[in-house]
Amino acid sequence: MAGRLAIVAGGGPMPRRLAETALGAGRDVFILNLDGITDPATAQGLPSATVGIGQLGRAIDILHRENITEVCMLGPVKRPSFSAMGLDARALSVLPRLLRTGKGDDALLKLVLGELEREGFRVVGAHELQAGLLAPSGRLGRHAPDGDAERDIRLGVKVAHALGALDVGQAVVVQQEQVIGVEGIEGTDRLLERCAELRLAGRGGVLVKLKKPQQERRADLPTIGTHTVARAVAAGLAGIAIEAEQTLLVDRAATIAACDESGLFLVGIAPDP
C-alpha cells in the first residue's frame, strides 16, 4: 500500500481532479491548502488543513500528524516576495541554502521537496498518480505543423532552453522566425494575451513550452489545457509545441478537440538539450 496521500494544492482545478482520481483508485487523500492560493472547492468533502505559503515547519507538522506517507504538489503557485511570505522557523532555516542556489521557482521547489524527503515523506509527481497526464510524442490532433512552423518551433526550443537553464520561464512565442514574447513570472496565459497584441500580419506563430532543462520533474512541470488553446487562438497562433513526456496535458480529449476545431496543431516534441 502506498499509504495516505497529501496533495499540496496550488491554484486551479487540477488538484481537485487529481484528488478525485486518487480517491477513485482507492487512495486515502488529504488536502493541504495554501492560504490565498488554493481554490476553495479543492478540499470540499475531504480532510484538509490550510497553511501560509511560508509555513514550511507547520506544513511538515500537519503532514506528520495526519500520518501522510506520500506528498504530491500540483497547481500553479504565484508566490509573493520572500518578505511577504511570512516564513516560519523551518522555512527560514532553508533560506541560506536558497541564497546560494538562486531564488528561481525551480531552486525553491527543489529545496522544499528536499526538506519533505528529509522528513521521510515520499514525494511523487502528479503524472505518477494519474495515468495519461503526460503529453505523448508526435502529432496529437488533426493538424500538423508545416515547414514554416517547424522553423519557428526550432527557434522557440533554442530560446526556451536558454531561458529555462537560467530558471526564468518555460514558454516562448515565435512567429515568422522572430521571438515575439518570452515568459517571465507572468505565466503562459498572460504571455499569450500580450502576444495577441504583438502579433505580426501574415502567417501565425507557435507557442513552445518546455521543461526547464535542470527542472525537478515532480513539481511545476509545464502544463497546458483548454485555457491555453483558447488564448493561443486569440493570439492567432498556428499551433502549440510541448515537450513530450514532460508536459501535463490537462483534459487531453477536450484540449485536442479545441485545437482540432480551431485549426491549431498540437505536437509533443523531444527537443535535444
Place this chain on the structure above:
Amino acid sequence: MAGRLAIVAGGGPMPRRLAETALGAGRDVFILNLDGITDPATAQGLPSATVGIGQLGRAIDILHRENITEVCMLGPVKRPSFSAMGLDARALSVLPRLLRTGKGDDALLKLVLGELEREGFRVVGAHELQAGLLAPSGRLGRHAPDGDAERDIRLGVKVAHALGALDVGQAVVVQQEQVIGVEGIEGTDRLLERCAELRLAGRGGVLVKLKKPQQERRADLPTIGTHTVARAVAAGLAGIAIEAEQTLLVDRAATIAACDESGLFLVGIAPDP
C-alpha cells in the same frame, strides 16, 4: 569633409535631435523618412524623402541621387511582418541571406548596413556624430546600488546576455533575485509597464539593459531616456543598470536628474561577456 549626411529616421525625437546637432556642426543633412514610422516633425525644414520600410532599392536610389556619402540610422523601428513590408526587388534579393542568418532585428540590420556599404556609403553610429551620447561607466547620479541590487544586476546580466545572444531582446527586470520580466519584441517601455503589475512586495527591482553580445554597434544600440526612468519609477524599481559605452543615454542631464529626484540609481556597467 565628411560629405552629405543622410539620417534614416526611426520613430521618436532622437533623429531630429541628431539632425540639429549635425547641422550645428556644419553638416549638410538629408532625412530619409520611413513611411508610418518617422515622426513627421523630424524632417521639418530639411531636405527629405520618404520610403516604405521594405523599399531598400528605392532608398539606395534616393541616397545616390542626393549625393549622400554618410548614412546614420537612429530611432526605434517597429517593423511589421515580412509579408506586410512591401519588399522591393533589392530587398527581396537579400532575403535568401536573411533566411540563413535568422530574422531577428540584429540579423536584419546587419544585412541592410552591408547593402549600404556595398553601394559605397559610409555607415556611422549616432554616437560618432554626437559626442556624449554614450553612457559612461560607473555611477551616473546621486544614488548607488546596494549589495542586494548588485545581486539583481548580476542575474540580469546573465539573462540579458543569454537572450541577446539569441537576438531576442536587450532588457530584463530582476527583483529580489527573481526574473520578473524579459523583453521580446514589445520593447523596454512595455516590459516596464508589465512589471509594474507583476512587482513583488518589498525591495524594488532593477532594469538591466545591454547590447546584444554580437550586435552591430552602428544601429539599434540600447537606448534609455527620461521616458524609461518614468516607467521604472512606476514599476517600483530601485534603479537601472546599462552597458557603459554601448548604450545611448538620451538627454543625459534630464535623465540623470529624473533618477536623482526619484531615488533611483543609474549605473553604467561593463559586464563580462
